[in-house]
Amino acid sequence: MNYTYFNPTAIEFGSGKISSIVNYIDKKLKVLVVYGGGSIKKNGVYDQVKTALEGYTWLEFSGVEPNPSLETLNKAVKIIKDEKIDFVLAVGGGSVIDGSKYLVAAALYDGDGWDFLDGSKQVQKALPLGAILTLPATGSESNATAVISKKSTNEKRYFGSPLVYPKFAVLDPSVMITLDDRQLANGLVDAFVHTCEQYLTYPNSSLLHDGYSQTILKGLHNLSLNWENRRTALWQENLMLLANQALNGFIGSGVPQDWATHMIGHEITAFYGLDHAQSLAVVQPYLLRVMIEDKKEKLLQMGKEVFNMPQNYEIVIEAIEFMYQSIGVPTKLSAYKTDNKVIQNITKALETHGMTALGEKGNITLDKVAKILEMSIKN
Structure with missing residues (x-):
């Protein structure tokens, strides 16, 4: 055996843990909350996030699909750059978290973010990322890889970087009730x-x-x-x-x-x-x-x-x-x-x-x- 193991993601596991995100996000930071099709508004997660972020400056981006697409994510990249977002909070399953890893890397990159997926470029810097998991499956909430699809070419590729590890991940099993x-x-x-x-x-x-x-x-x-x-x-x-x-x-x-x-x-x-x-x-x-x-x-x-x-x-x-x-x-x-x-x-x-x-x-x-x-x- 010969290896290096590193995992910097803090895990907040258990019911009611969504409120703990305030311990990880400075109130001076401008936050973008990223989620999928809107199920978080039905299971109470959105309201808990909204309550936790009271007093913060935050925006939201919805519509990240299963197998998140480059085309959708690049719309969020533009928002991050235009609005000078400091922190991305992914609220969802593996697709939303994977997509948000792309966002934090692409937002600080001047070229085409797909460069990270085709392997022509490596991530050099990234915005900080946090995750609230709603659908357990991929483990994306505490690893350094992401899989992104490019609809225009029928491609599904992955990239990885220690810079996109979430700073924290909230795992509250009670939010699974609507799955x-x-x-x-x-x-x-x-x-x-x-x-x-x-x-x-x-x-x-x-x-x-x-x-x-x-x-x-x-x-x-x-x-x-x-x-x-x-x-x-x-x-x-x-x-x-x-x-x-x-x-x-x-x-x-x-x-x-x-x-x-x-x-x-x-x-x-x-x-x-x-x-x-x-x-x-x-x-x-x-x-x-x-x-x-x-x-x-x-x-x-x-x-x-x-x-x-x-x-x-x-x-x-x-x-x-x-x-x-x-x-x-x-x-x-x-x-x-x-x-x-x-x-x-x-x-x-x-x-x-x-x-x-x-x-x-x-x-x-x-x-x-x-x-x-x-x-x-x-x-």
């Missing part, structure tokens, strides 16, 4: 795959990292088995905490990581509009089957430690599929509206983006991606 089943299921699948990307590779020497990942996976599996309790405070509290820990950077420190499911999934979402978690669920089982020789040792370990199943790595993949399906998330691309160019579109996009050697060993080639997609399309 629908699709959002809860997506959050569970998202967190599970995030953990798998850092765990389902090949054996490593860290007992702590494997044990920690297995605890997260067991917890999420337990929530799926208790899906009927998804409306309870205890269930939702656990999902919020598990999703945060799945991608705050620690379990991936010093161990091999995969992320091929995400790279393929991003392209599916860019072309066909699937939710992020849905795109992961239709890729992961078939990727595991295609790469089973590379992953069988960790699949065996996962079967024993997470699912308490016999030593059969093929059955573990079936268990993962069953878990997703049991909470209403399909594991077949054929369940969604696509076209007969899926394989061509996805492999071509990956090639264009230089992603021709994916996975922890760099051996998931485009022909293997095509095979994965073909398996997912078959009924």
Whole structure:
């Protein structure tokens, strides 16, 4: 093991914690509150934010969509520059927080903010950012990466910088009460795959990292088995905490990581509009089957430690599929509206983006991606 781990985000976890944002935002700062489609006005979050920001100078920007688009976000960048905003407060799920990471970086950059996404430029400075999480899934509230879509070119890319870590993140599980089943299921699948990307590779020497990942996976599996309790405070509290820990950077420190499911999934979402978690669920089982020789040792370990199943790595993949399906998330691309160019579109996009050697060993080639997609399309 050889790694540096750094996470500067202060976590305020628990009911009523939204009021704590005043401890992190100086009243002299001009604040832009960024949110999505307006659900925060139905669940009471907006009113709590408004109360907390009494005495502050603040503006708001709404309309950040799921899979936040460059086109929408650049409208907010203009507001930040024109109004001389000092602090951005993201109020929402991973899309709003990801979008706000783009905002704080692009607002202090003279060029096209997409430069950060295509890799031609690195973030040199950023405005301070805070987050109030309303939809647990991505862990974006306490990590340094963001995924942004460009509608004009059907691209979905990511960037990362320690400069865009939120200064604080409020995790109040009580705000989850208005989430629908699709959002809860997506959050569970998202967190599970995030953990798998850092765990389902090949054996490593860290007992702590494997044990920690297995605890997260067991917890999420337990929530799926208790899906009927998804409306309870205890269930939702656990999902919020598990999703945060799945991608705050620690379990991936010093161990091999995969992320091929995400790279393929991003392209599916860019072309066909699937939710992020849905795109992961239709890729992961078939990727595991295609790469089973590379992953069988960790699949065996996962079967024993997470699912308490016999030593059969093929059955573990079936268990993962069953878990997703049991909470209403399909594991077949054929369940969604696509076209007969899926394989061509996805492999071509990956090639264009230089992603021709994916996975922890760099051996998931485009022909293997095509095979994965073909398996997912078959009924």
